Amino acid sequence: MPDLSLLFVLAAAAFVAGLIDSVVGGGGLIQIPALFTALPGESPATLFGTNKTASVFGTANAAWRYARSVRIPWRTTLPAALAAFACSYLGALAVAWLPREALRPLILVLLIGAAIHTFRQKHFGSEHRPQHAGQRELVLALLLGGVIGFYDGFFGPGTGSFLIFLFVRVFGFDFLHASAAAKIVNVATNLAALAYFVPNGYLLPQLALWMVVANVAGSQLGTRLALKNGSAFVRRVFLFVVSVLIVKFALDTWQNTVF
Numbered sequence: 064m065p066d067l068s069l070l071f072v073l074a075a076a077a078f079v080a081g082l083i084d085s086v087v088g089g090g091g092l093i094q095i096p097a098l099f100t101a102l103p104g105e106s107p108a109t110l111f112g113t114n115k116t117a118s119v120f121g122t123a124n125a126a127w128r129y130a131r132s133v134r135i136p137w138r139t140t141l142p143a144a145l146a147a148f149a150c151s152y153l154g155a156l157a158v159a160w161l162p163r164e165a166l167r168p169l170i171l172v173l174l175i176g177a178a179i180h181t182f183r184q185k186h187f188g189s190e191h192r193p194q195h196a197g198q199r200e201l202v203l204a205l206l207l208g209g210v211i212g213f214y215d216g217f218f219g220p221g222t223g224s225f226l227i228f229l230f231v232r233v234f235g236f237d238f239l240h241a242s243a244a245a246k247i248v249n250v251a252t253n254l255a256a257l258a259y260f261v262p263n264g265y266l267l268p269q270l271a272l273w274m275v276v277a278n279v280a281g282s283q284l285g286t287r288l289a290l291k292n293g294s295a296f297v298r299r300v301f302l303f304v305v306s307v308l309i310v311k312f313a314l315d316t317w318q319n320t321v322f
Contacts, residue, residue, distance in 0.1 A: 069101045070273055077117050077274040081281025085125035086289045086297055087242060088223010088249065089304040090118060092311065094274070102267075109267060112260030116271040119253035121278035122246050128286040129243035136193060139234055140244040142204040144251040147212030151255035154216025166218055171312040174221060177228045178305045181298065187231065189294055194235035203233060208248055215252040221308045223249055227301060238297035242289060 076097035084090030094117065098110045129135070181187055195203055207229050215222040223245050230241035260266060289297055 070270070073097055073101055073270065074273050074277040077121075077277035078281040080118070081121035081125075081278035082285040082288075083281075083300070083304060084118065084121060084223060084249075084278075085128075085246070085282035085285030087227055087301040087304050088225075088245060089221065089308065090121070090223075090278075091220060092304075092307060094118065094278075105267070106265070108260065108263075108265040112257070112265035113267045113271045113274065115253050115256045115260060116266060117274035117278040119250060119257060120275045121282040122249045122253060124279045125282040125286045126243070126246035126250055128283070129246060129290070132290050133240060133243045135243055135247070136234070136236065136240060139193070139195075139200055139204045139230075140247050142201055143208030143211075143244070144248045146205045146208030147215070147248045148251040148255045150209040150212035151216035151252040152258060154213040154218075155256060155259050157213070157217050167312055167316045170218070170221065171309065171316055173225075174305055174309045174312060177224070178302060178309060180232070181228070181302055181305075188236070188238040188241065188298055191237040191240050191294075192235045194233075200234075207233060208251075211248065212252050212255070215249075216256060220311070221305075222252065224301060224305050224308065227297075238294040238301065239289065242297050 076093050080090030080092075080094035082090075083093065091114065094114050095110070098105075098114055099107075102110060207226075211222060211226055211229070214225070226245035226248055227238065227241045230236045230244050231238060234241075236244065
């Protein structure tokens, strides 16, 4: 258990992470580095388990708040969440036999493509016009949830942002409905990860409790801002977070190539 000053630093990081995560995802950009910096002696699995514990409560709180104010497109969201849960666990198992670092250049290209598309299409995600129904909707939802769920279990960074972009691009949601749907799918992927971390003891319970409270508080503020300001606000935050992800992936890819 870290000392009191570190607890406050980690709680502050969890608050900001919960705020960002509740709008467009990407809270791991703040919460995970904070944990690794504050607790360099802990195993990565324990820190990831603690991170997921805090995140799942904040994301679940955001999903609940969205569901009270936004009509959730359950016919798309629920199959995607179920597929994401199953495939996230498979992704976690695949870490042992697939090179994760090989994904960095591909993810960087995909993030740049998503940012360019969103920036150039000024009305992209401004209106909620679902585009699919029936069997086609089910198949696409299962495919989307399965692919993103596997990615979250296997690698992770940017999962929420990818979900939002795909819900807008593939299903015709506006950014607000896409963010609401993404939170539900994210809860499923986080629960799948915890199904591995918690039984194996990869968790700091007391620290996780502090971070849960802070993450939920941040998600309260984030969802309030998103619901108050609508899709235009979510779109702006999405572009900001994706830009930060692009810089991070570019630096990580360069460092791995050079060194």
